[in-house]
Amino acid sequence: MEFFTSVTRTVTAAALSLAVAGPALAQSQPSYGGASVTQCIPFANFQPVSFTDAPQLNFSIAGDSTIHSVTMDTGSVGIAISAANIPNYEQLKTAAGATAGTQFLSSSKVLWVGTWVPMTVTLYDRNNQPVATSDVLVLGVEQSGRCDSYQTDQTICPNLPVPEKPVLYMGVGFGQEADFQPQGTPDKNVLLNLRSVNGRPVAPGTLNKGYIIGRQGIQVGLTAANTAGFRFAKLQPYQQYPGDWMMPRGCITVNPNDNRDANGPTCTPANILVDTGIPQSYMTVPPAIKFDTVQQPDRSEPNKTVGVLAPQMSVAVQIPNAANPIATDAFIVGGGAPNEPEQVIPWSTDKRPPFINTGRHFLRQYQFLYDASQGYVGMKDQPNPCGEQ
Numbered sequence: 001m002e003f004f005t006s007v008t009r010t011v012t013a014a015a016l017s018l019a020v021a022g023p024a025l026a027q028s029q030p031s032y033g034g035a036s037v038t039q040c041i042p043f044a045n046f047q048p049v050s051f052t053d054a055p056q057l058n059f060s061i062a063g064d065s066t067i068h069s070v071t072m073d074t075g076s077v078g079i080a081i082s083a084a085n086i087p088n089y090e091q092l093k094t095a096a097g098a099t100a101g102t103q104f105l106s107s108s109k110v111l112w113v114g115t116w117v118p119m120t121v122t123l124y125d126r127n128n129q130p131v132a133t134s135d136v137l138v139l140g141v142e143q144s145g146r147c148d149s150y151q152t153d154q155t156i157c158p159n160l161p162v163p164e165k166p167v168l169y170m171g172v173g174f175g176q177e178a179d180f181q182p183q184g185t186p187d188k189n190v191l192l193n194l195r196s197v198n199g200r201p202v203a204p205g206t207l208n209k210g211y212i213i214g215r216q217g218i219q220v221g222l223t224a225a226n227t228a229g230f231r232f233a234k235l236q237p238y239q240q241y242p243g244d245w246m247m248p249r250g251c252i253t254v255n256p257n258d259n260r261d262a263n264g265p266t267c268t269p270a271n272i273l274v275d276t277g278i279p280q281s282y283m284t285v286p287p288a289i290k291f292d293t294v295q296q297p298d299r300s301e302p303n304k305t306v307g308v309l310a311p312q313m314s315v316a317v318q319i320p321n322a323a324n325p326i327a328t329d330a331f332i333v334g335g336g337a338p339n340e341p342e343q344v345i346p347w348s349t350d351k352r353p354p355f356i357n358t359g360r361h362f363l364r365q366y367q368f369l370y371d372a373s374q375g376y377v378g379m380k381d382q383p384n385p386c387g388e389q
Contacts, residue, residue, distance in 0.1 A: 076171030217387020
């Protein structure tokens with residue numbers, strides 16, 4: 001392994017604890033009076049060690065009795081299916097609300113091109129029993145391929161082929177429009193557009209849209225009972241996309257023994273993405289932040305070698321800030337903590353704002369609550385009872 005800097009920096013667990021320690025003061029609180037509709041949807045793939053693999057949900061689409069198990073990705077928004085596998089697709093393309101569309105996966109640089117068509121989706125439990133239905137727009141993928149330039153010019157690459165393999169994907173995140181997903185709006189999120197739960201129509205005013213991600217399942221619909229004990233942070237409205245919310249804010253501390261000033265360790269304010277789709281982490285910090293790297297294959301692109309944080313580098317992510325955190329995700333690279341991502345791929349630049357994609361191992365420590373109605377995230381120690389055996 002090759003180190004890019006001449007000095008290896010180490011940090012003790014004690015120093016890391018001091019860097020992230022702080023009082024957990026009261027945050028603003030949402031209200032769940034009157035909200036009664038809720039449903040546990042166990043992940044299709046029970047895992048003895050949670051989030052080793054991406055969680056999956058079972059679902060089917062109208063006109064097709066096939067029950068699919070699909071990755072539940074919080075780093076994107078919308079269901080994508082090969083157009084050839086959507087019944088009556090050509091007719092649906094002319095239905096009210098149908099529109100030409102794309103979905104771009106920034107980690108793999110894959111672009112899907114097709115048409116968003118209106119669809120009723122049925123969600124199932126781990127035993128393939130239906131538990132909820134949702135009315136959403138689904139992307140019928142007609143073309144698929146790598147399109148690196150889409151990140152710079154948002155232009156569809158010419159001559160993208162018909163998908164070589166069947167496309168099947170489910171994004172359930174929020175605030176991702178700026179990540180080259182301008183069509184990833186809340187009307188595409190299957191978990192936020194429930195029409196019925198356990199065979200009963202959702203009555204107006206009874207559903208607080210949102211979810212809680214546990215270790216083995218996801219609870220849709222927020223109530224006073226299932227949100228008890230959570231610590232909350234307010235989200236900012238996404239002005240360009242009414243009804244959506246910006247990613248949560250937080251701050252990143254890297255190697256507190258090295259990156260500090262007279263006031264203590266530097267905690268760089270940043271946008272935070274908790275991404276179920278990947279086991280690694282991506283981090284963007286200013287050039288002033290010091291760290292060492294080694295070369296490894298990128299977990300998303302194994303044929304590509306990238307610099308990753310070296311062993312003994314430390315990272316701490318606090319949401320929403322260091323003074324008043326509702327969650328602290330701290331680890332030492334190579335330390336073997338359950339919440340440590342498989343690798344941390346850093347980008348040192350002042351050309352883009354600070355950011356961290358924590359990857360999914362964050363969720364081994366914390367339940368993650370997203371309130372789409374009132375605009376909050378919430379954190380609580382795992383486990384959540386949904387899906388546990």
